[in-house]
Amino acid sequence: MVQDISPAEIKRFIVATLDLEDTKPEDIGDDEPLFADGLGLDSIDAFELGIALKKAYRLDLEGAAQASFAHHFRTPSTLAAFVTARQSQPAPELP
Amino acid sequence: MNASFRPCLVVPVFNPGPALTRTVEGLLSTGYPVLLQDDGSDAPTQAALSDLKRVHPELDLGRWEVNQGKGAAVVALLRRAAAMGFTHALQVDADGQHGLEAVPRFLALGEANPAAVIAGVPRYEGTVPAARRYGRLFTHAWVHFETLSFAIGDSLCGFRLYPLRPVMRLLERGPLPARMDFDTAAIVRLAWEGVPIVNAPVTVIYPEDGISHFRMVKDNLRLTRLHTGLVLRMIPGLLRRRRARRASAPHWSKVQERGTTFGLKVCLWTYQILGVWALRFVTEFVAAYFFLTGRATRKASRAYLTRLFEQRGPIPGLTSRPGFFTAYRHLRTFAQSYVDRFLAWVDAGKISVDFPDEAAFLAQRASGRGAIFLSAHLGNLDMLRGVGAARGLKGLNAVLDSEHAARFLALLQRINPDYDAQVIHVKDAGPDTAMVLADHIEKGEGLFILADRPPSAENGRVLRAPFLGHEADFPMGPWLLAHLLQCPVYLFFCVKEGKRHTIRMELFAERLDLPRKGREAALAGHLARYAAALEEGCARAPFQWFNFYDFWREAAPDKKA
Numbered sequence: 001m002v003q004d005i006s007p008a009e010i011k012r013f014i015v016a017t018l019d020l021e022d023t024k025p026e027d028i029g030d031d032e033p034l035f036a037d038g039l040g041l042d043s044i045d046a047f048e049l050g051i052a053l054k055k056a057y058r059l060d061l062e063g064a065a066q067a068s069f070a071h072h073f074r075t076p077s078t079l080a081a082f083v084t085a086r087q088s089q090p091a092p093e094l095p
Numbered sequence: 096m097n098a099s100f101r102p103c104l105v106v107p108v109f110n111p112g113p114a115l116t117r118t119v120e121g122l123l124s125t126g127y128p129v130l131l132q133d134d135g136s137d138a139p140t141q142a143a144l145s146d147l148k149r150v151h152p153e154l155d156l157g158r159w160e161v162n163q164g165k166g167a168a169v170v171a172l173l174r175r176a177a178a179m180g181f182t183h184a185l186q187v188d189a190d191g192q193h194g195l196e197a198v199p200r201f202l203a204l205g206e207a208n209p210a211a212v213i214a215g216v217p218r219y220e221g222t223v224p225a226a227r228r229y230g231r232l233f234t235h236a237w238v239h240f241e242t243l244s245f246a247i248g249d250s251l252c253g254f255r256l257y258p259l260r261p262v263m264r265l266l267e268r269g270p271l272p273a274r275m276d277f278d279t280a281a282i283v284r285l286a287w288e289g290v291p292i293v294n295a296p297v298t299v300i301y302p303e304d305g306i307s308h309f310r311m312v313k314d315n316l317r318l319t320r321l322h323t324g325l326v327l328r329m330i331p332g333l334l335r336r337r338r339a340r341r342a343s344a345p346h347w348s349k350v351q352e353r354g355t356t357f358g359l360k361v362c363l364w365t366y367q368i369l370g371v372w373a374l375r376f377v378t379e380f381v382a383a384y385f386f387l388t389g390r391a392t393r394k395a396s397r398a399y400l401t402r403l404f405e406q407r408g409p410i411p412g413l414t415s416r417p418g419f420f421t422a423y424r425h426l427r428t429f430a431q432s433y434v435d436r437f438l439a440w441v442d443a444g445k446i447s448v449d450f451p452d453e454a455a456f457l458a459q460r461a462s463g464r465g466a467i468f469l470s471a472h473l474g475n476l477d478m479l480r481g482v483g484a485a486r487g488l489k490g491l492n493a494v495l496d497s498e499h500a501a502r503f504l505a506l507l508q509r510i511n512p513d514y515d516a517q518v519i520h521v522k523d524a525g526p527d528t529a530m531v532l533a534d535h536i537e538k539g540e541g542l543f544i545l546a547d548r549p550p551s552a553e554n555g556r557v558l559r560a561p562f563l564g565h566e567a568d569f570p571m572g573p574w575l576l577a578h579l580l581q582c583p584v585y586l587f588f589c590v591k592e593g594k595r596h597t598i599r600m601e602l603f604a605e606r607l608d609l610p611r612k613g614r615e616a617a618l619a620g621h622l623a624r625y626a627a628a629l630e631e632g633c634a635r636a637p638f639q640w641f642n643f644y645d646f647w648r649e650a651a652p653d654k655k656a
Contacts, residue, residue: 019611043525044571050526051533051579061534069527 005057005084007076014076017052018045030077038075046073053079057087100206102183102256103127103176104198107168108144109134114191115143121195122187123151127202130155130184132172135162155179165253166277170266177259182209185256193254194298201295205256208293212285215254215297253278254297261290362437371445374434382430386423392643396422399640402563402647403633413637428638435591436477448478448589452600459583460488465536466583469573469603469625471547472641473632474590479543479598490540494519494532521572529576536580543587546573547629548642558615560622563630565647574618578609586628590636601628 011025014034018041032038035046050073053059072082104122108115108131122129131154133144141158148156157171169186176184183205187193197215204213255278265271265284272280286292365373385392400417409415439446450456459466470476476493483491495518519535519542521528535542549557549570557568577584584603589596603624609617633640 044575046526047529047572048575048579050529051576053526054530054533054537055579059530061530069525069530073526 005080005087007080010076010080010083013053013056014039014041014049017049028076031075033075034073034079049073053083057083059083059086060088061086099182100209101181102185102202102205103130103179103181104187105130105132105169105172105176105184106187106189107132107134107165107172108136108140108189109162109165109168110136110140111189111191115140115189116147118187118189118191118195119147119154120151122198123154125195125198127185127198128153128155128181130172130176130179131157131189132168132175133158134165134168135160164273164277166271166280167273169277169281170271170273173257173259173262174266177263181259183256183258186253188253192299194300197254197295197297201254201256201297204293204295205258208291210258210261211291211293212258212282213256213293213295214282215252216294217252217254217299218296252297252299254299255282257281258290261285261288264288363441366437366441371434371438374437375431378430378434379427382423382427385430386426389426389643392426393419393422395643395645396425399563399642399646400425400637402565403637403640406563406630407634410634410637425638425640426643429641429643432475432591432639432641435475435596439475439477446478447595448598449595450598450600452598455602456600457486457488459585460490460541463539464582465539465580466541466585467536467573467577468541468543468585468587468600469546470543470587470589471545471629471632473547473629474588474636474639474641475596476543476545476587476589478589478596479587490535490538492519492535492540492542494521494542494544528572532576533580536576536582542576544573544576546570546625558618558622560619560626562626562646563633567647569622569626571618574607574609574621577604577607581606586625588628588632590632590639592636599632 007030008025011028011030014020014028015023015025023039028039035041035043041049050069054061072078104125104127106119106122106129111118119129119131131144133141133156136144144156144158148154155175157175172186173184183202185198185201185205187195187198193215201213201215205211262281262285265281265288271277271284282292362374365377397417397419400413400421403410404413404416413421435446479491519531521532532542547569549568558571559566560569561567562569583605584607586601586603587598589598591597604621607621
């Protein structure tokens with residue numbers, strides 16, 4: 001059964017996936033920009049995060065406008081909402 | 096006279112000789128407003144113009160000191176006429192060669208066909224200078240080819256009624272040639288825009304006292320250049336330079352799309368009616384044009400060939416140090432490769448492909464496992480479509496970084512929708528790209544990625560690796576994709592050898608592991624192998640390396656490093 005994904009879960013996922021050693025999930029604000037000025041992820045991080053999320057939650061992209069992705073990946077909150085809407089498998093076990 | 100038809104007469108003036116005064120007075124006698132543009136004429140002409148202005152103060156007279164060319168003068172006149180609220184402008188030469196009895200006839204035709212260009216077709220009286228006769232024959236043949244019709248009766252005649260609205264739209268998108276080639280370029284491009292052409296005869300006399308500024312060699316050369324340019328616009332995919340210039344103009348994509356579809360149809364008709372030799376013939380002009388006009392392209396080609404020669408020494412095709420004209424051979428090969436790509440799409444049966452590892456490839460595809468096929472801008476990946484079509488393969492996706500290449504393929508696909516192959520356009524290495532690509536792999540499809548060019552977006556992180564003895568940027572995305580999706584990776588190159596194409600496929604790795612710790616080092620190893628394979632490919636087909644930019648440019652500053 002799928003359930004709502006919280007921004008906190010997304011933050012844990014980001015830290016684990018990208019191996020952010022100096023950052024703890026709770027250090028990231030729910031509405032803090034993930035890229036550039038905020039957490040400072042770059043496009044390759046985004047690339048990796050995208051694939052990891054897709055694999056982990058079996059995201060169904062059918063009908064999703066590619067142009068909207070930049071918006072979905074803006075902050076932990078927007079990303080949580082996106083994954084919630086698109087997931088087709090429950091949350092994976094995180095280390 | 097209705098409000099939607101307000102014509103004026105426009106006359107470009109450049110030392111037209113003694114016929115000037117007679118011509119202008121004849122035009123004024125028709126009762127329509129007359130606009131003149133003096134294109135830097137000499138003192139006697141200036142004096143004649145001053146006299147005319149004194150006697151006829153209603154004359155609208157513009158002037159610039161330095162001669163800019165007939166086209167520039169006509170454009171200035173057409174702009175001025177539009178600004179003054181005229182809807183149509185009848186262009187007349189100042190040298191008295193046009194029979195002015197045609198003026199009311201042309202204006203009546205224009206009022207009856209307000210959307211059309213009324214184009215004068217000369218009825219000659221007296222003798223035509225030989226230089227002009229040959230120039231005309233040459234031009235008419237080209238124009239009929241360029242517009243694929245005989246709608247334009249005479250593309251050189253300067254006696255012409257322009258509807259100003261479409262002309263202004265055309266000018267917004269980019270300049271028209273400034274000199275003698277203006278008349279032809281203007282009407283061909285208006286015809287492309289769908290502006291109707293109505294032909295009407297006009298008497299042309301080469302008067303004893305008329306002075307023609309048509310120069311035998313220079314202007315015929317200029318016309319040659321013009322037609323090469325116009326034909327180029329018809330041929331899609333090669334228009335990097337022009338595309339860049341057009342990119343700033345409004346609606347360029349729409350225009351380009353229409354132009355490109357049209358161009359492809361032209362190719363298709365040419366191919367069907369005349370055969371492949373005609374395409375190859377036209378392509379020779381294209382290659383020559385690019386060679387002659389593309390300084391940066393020549394430079395990039397020479398840099399690559401020099402490095403290849405320094406690295407590998409004499410190889411077949413490149414037996415000595417590349418000189419100036421070696422780049423021509425390179426560009427020619429590139430231009431002709433478009434004909435092959437075109438053939439691969441519209442007539443795959445005509446393409447002979449050798450594929451020694453075909454069994455392995457088919458087995459991989461049959462396994463249902465998604466795979467990444469790393470290729471490069473070396474040779475011609477489209478040849479695979481011949482194989483794919485013959486075997487009924489599905490789920491072959493070409494991942495392309497340039498919108499322009501993606502559009503070219505999308506258009507080819509529209510011409511021949513039989514193929515199932517997909518084109519995925521990748522702008523940058525963002526999460527959207529990643530997810531879309533991952534989706535295809537998860538569905539068990541094959542992704543063909545050109546892994547030699549970093550994405551155009553500035554934020555794409557790249558890797559430096561030695562290629563032909565010097566460090567160059569390579570994209571990181573394809574490798575990361577393979578690692579994250581744990582799918583097999585193959586090297587896949589298709590080059591032309593003689594008249595046949597050969598596909599070489601090689602398993603690169605069953606899976607790649609790039610843990611975040613020590614990733615750069617692991618990647619460097621893989622990349623070195625890829626670059627070495629690329630070098631081998633270049634040595635086998637030195638002229639099929641299709642990266643015409645500074646491949647070894649300095650690394651962009653990396654924020655994270």
